[in-house]
Amino acid sequence: MSSETSSTLPSSTSRLQRHADWAVYALFIVMVLGAPLVIDDVFWLNRIAKYLVFGMLGIAIALSWGYAGILNLGQGLFFGLGAYMTAMSLKLMSATSLQQGSDKPVPDFMLWNAEPGAVTDLCCINKGSFLWIPFQSQWFGMAMSIVIPLIVAFVLSSSIFRLRVSGVYVAIITLALVLLVRLLLIDAQPITNGFNGLTDLGWLTIGGFEFDPYMVETYYVVAVSLTVVLLLGRWLVSTRAGLILQSTRDDPTRARYLGYDVAAYQIFFFTISAGIAGFAGLLYVVAAEFASPSFMDIGFSISMVVWAAVGGRNSLLGACIGAILINTVEATVSETEIFKEAWKLIIGGIFVLVVLYLPNGLAGIARDLLGRFERRRKGTPAETAPKAAE
Amino acid sequence: MNEALTIDGLTVDFGGFKAVDGFTTVVQKGELRVILGPNGAGKTTLMDLVSGKTASTQGSVHLFGENITNRPEHIIARHGIGRKFQIPSVFRDLTVRQNLEVAASGEPGVFRNLRLHMVAEDRARVEDVIAMTRLEPVLDTVAGELSHGQMQWLELGMLITQQAKVILLDEPTAGMTHAETFRTAEIINEMKGSHTILVVEHDMAFVRKIAERITVMHMGKLLAEGPMEKIETDPKVREAYLGSGGIH
Ligand SMILES: Nc1ncnc2c1ncn2[C@@H]1O[C@H](COP(=O)(O)OP(=O)(O)OP(=O)(O)O)[C@@H](O)[C@H]1O
Numbered sequence: 001m002s003s004e005t006s007s008t009l010p011s012s013t014s015r016l017q018r019h020a021d022w023a024v025y026a027l028f029i030v031m032v033l034g035a036p037l038v039i040d041d042v043f044w045l046n047r048i049a050k051y052l053v054f055g056m057l058g059i060a061i062a063l064s065w066g067y068a069g070i071l072n073l074g075q076g077l078f079f080g081l082g083a084y085m086t087a088m089s090l091k092l093m094s095a096t097s098l099q100q101g102s103d104k105p106v107p108d109f110m111l112w113n114a115e116p117g118a119v120t121d122l123c124c125i126n127k128g129s130f131l132w133i134p135f136q137s138q139w140f141g142m143a144m145s146i147v148i149p150l151i152v153a154f155v156l157s158s159s160i161f162r163l164r165v166s167g168v169y170v171a172i173i174t175l176a177l178v179l180l181v182r183l184l185l186i187d188a189q190p191i192t193n194g195f196n197g198l199t200d201l202g203w204l205t206i207g208g209f210e211f212d213p214y215m216v217e218t219y220y221v222v223a224v225s226l227t228v229v230l231l232l233g234r235w236l237v238s239t240r241a242g243l244i245l246q247s248t249r250d251d252p253t254r255a256r257y258l259g260y261d262v263a264a265y266q267i268f269f270f271t272i273s274a275g276i277a278g279f280a281g282l283l284y285v286v287a288a289e290f291a292s293p294s295f296m297d298i299g300f301s302i303s304m305v306v307w308a309a310v311g312g313r314n315s316l317l318g319a320c321i322g323a324i325l326i327n328t329v330e331a332t333v334s335e336t337e338i339f340k341e342a343w344k345l346i347i348g349g350i351f352v353l354v355v356l357y358l359p360n361g362l363a364g365i366a367r368d369l370l371g372r373f374e375r376r377r378k379g380t381p382a383e384t385a386p387k388a389a390e
Numbered sequence: 391m392n393e394a395l396t397i398d399g400l401t402v403d404f405g406g407f408k409a410v411d412g413f414t415t416v417v418q419k420g421e422l423r424v425i426l427g428p429n430g431a432g433k434t435t436l437m438d439l440v441s442g443k444t445a446s447t448q449g450s451v452h453l454f455g456e457n458i459t460n461r462p463e464h465i466i467a468r469h470g471i472g473r474k475f476q477i478p479s480v481f482r483d484l485t486v487r488q489n490l491e492v493a494a495s496g497e498p499g500v501f502r503n504l505r506l507h508m509v510a511e512d513r514a515r516v517e518d519v520i521a522m523t524r525l526e527p528v529l530d531t532v533a534g535e536l537s538h539g540q541m542q543w544l545e546l547g548m549l550i551t552q553q554a555k556v557i558l559l560d561e562p563t564a565g566m567t568h569a570e571t572f573r574t575a576e577i578i579n580e581m582k583g584s585h586t587i588l589v590v591e592h593d594m595a596f597v598r599k600i601a602e603r604i605t606v607m608h609m610g611k612l613l614a615e616g617p618m619e620k621i622e623t624d625p626k627v628r629e630a631y632l633g634s635g636g637i638h
């Protein structure tokens with residue numbers, strides 16, 4: 001699973017390919033936004049909303065792994081941080097936080113564990129509870145869902161990339177970090193509810209409107225967010241900076257000798273990728289109504305990488321679709337117990353095959369097919385096969 | 391100011407072994423300087439020191455009067471040093487055009503590059519270089535699929551697009567066919583005058599085609615410096631090359 005997996009990459013093309021690319025984007029967005037017209041089962045809609053959130057994680061992975069060549073095996077850290085920040089606010093909005101004989105909200109788990117006679121106020125019910133005070137504002141919590149991952153990612157990546165750490169070492173460091181934070185999170189039981197995570201959350205409320213996770217409106221919050229992130233991501237990788245980033249992935253030394261501060265590009269895109277993961281965490285909490293240390297399980301971070309690899313790590317949309325597809329299939333399959341176990345094997349096998357034979361994943365297959373079609377149409381020989389777009 | 395590159399007493403000590411040892415030379419603006427020397431003489435190391443890849447332990451490097459000694463690579467590059475490596479180094483997964491576009495960006499910062507289109511001036515430079523290096527037919531080919539020669543020309547083209555003031559070329563014809571070597575000499579001759587160039591080269595036929603002044607290095611030190619005729623007859627140079635079969 002090294003970031004050095006050989007691949008011939010996509011680098012720009014033909015007009016047909018560019019058009020096809022946009023057509024696929026348009027189709028995807030129409031399907032995502034139009035899903036509620038076809039699916040009227042709110043439970044499925046809620047499920048799909050969660051998978052769209054995973055799709056957003058696929059985008060985050062593709063941005064750092066595919067475009068920057070940085071394999072982050074700890075993306076769950078940023079997702080988890082994003083989730084907890086919003087979950088803290090929603091926890092304080094929950095009915096369970098208000099029914100405790102206090103007029104100010106206090107999370108139920110803090111009350112259960114409070115020392116006898118402790119003041120039942122966020123200021124001082126326990127040593128760390130004051131940290132919750134600003135989260136009484138839902139907007140503060142939501143802002144922190146993005147800001148905290150950005151700050152953590154910036155500090156982390158600044159130290160890693162300034163020291164020119166690369167390849168598998170980055171993967172190890174990020175992996176170790178997510179493990180560490182997970183332990184701290186569980187350990188800080190009085191303020192995080194430890195292993196149990198934050199449950200019994202209130203609903204996101206905007207202008208008096210409550211976003212019940214099992215409502216079409218909530219689905220749209222997620223679907224529109226995904227669309228915006230996808231298009232912004234696409235814009236980002238199409239900019240000059242996106243191209244320069246890809247050059248630093250191919251040959252950092254050459255990029256330096258052209259005058260680029262390679263670390264600055266890596267830090268920027270790594271941080272953006274973390275911000276996207278944090279935003280995904282926010283949305284997940286809105287749709288799933290809980291935050292848990294399991295978001296920082298290694299298995300989850302590795303799953304994200306698998307989704308992106310299968311969908312195509314060099315394509316934002318490919319990785320996004322990979323995540324949605326795998327999760328949808330998994331949900332359908334896991335209804336039966338036997339398949340549930342087998343599924344893990346199957347997905348592991350698919351991953352190995354993809355890494356070995358299809359470094360560009362599903363998106364790569366689509367591009368190859370299009371390229372073949374194009375050559376046949378033009379009747380040109382295959383030698384200067386232009387590799388596809390994005 | 392006519393001194394483009396001033397190297398003064400440059401030394402690097404690899405734990406007791408001085409690969410470059412008190413090397414001094416001045417390259418004038420617009421000059422094409424060839425550096426000769428037997429294997430292991432320290433030519434590549436000299437380029438590493440000038441371009442910031444390796445930190446020197448003594449001495450200094452000035453570029454148009456500015457001290458660039460031991461600065462980070464990208465800062466040295468921004469000051470105007472361009473470098474071609476012994477093994478061609480291009481962005482293998484990007485197309486030829488994209489390679490040149492990356493080299494063209496006059497603006498190194500991330501935020502300044504958050505825009506979709508190139509500045510007209512940069513774009514024009516890319517077009518000029520495409521014409522000069524004759525890479526037109528392979529513009530949309532991924533650089534990793536180019537022939538060895540094309541890859542070398544692309545790298546040269548990137549240095550020109552980058553607007554490097556002083557260009558360091560490490561064995562630009564290594565592994566090239568006769569025809570490719572000839573074409574490379576043409577490109578380098580075209581660059582003469584408008585660029586200051588430092589070339590390390592073994593191929594004497596090639597050196598005769600392009601050389602003006604020659605510097606001979608031996609065991610990290612400067613052995614001789616002067617025009618071709620003088621160097622070829624210099625007894626010290628003959629002696630240094632004895633072990634490796636003389637100047638060919
Ligand atoms: N980082 C290093 N540490 C120790 N020794 C080094 C290092 N880099 C180079 N050397 C040594 O310095 C000497 C000069 O090497 P250099 O590559 O500069 O020679 P060169 O003149 O370019 O030779 P060639 O013609 O074979 O390319 C060699 O003996 C080499 O082994």
Ligand SMILES: [Mg+2]
Pocket residue numbers: 433434435476560
């Ligand atoms: Mg050498």
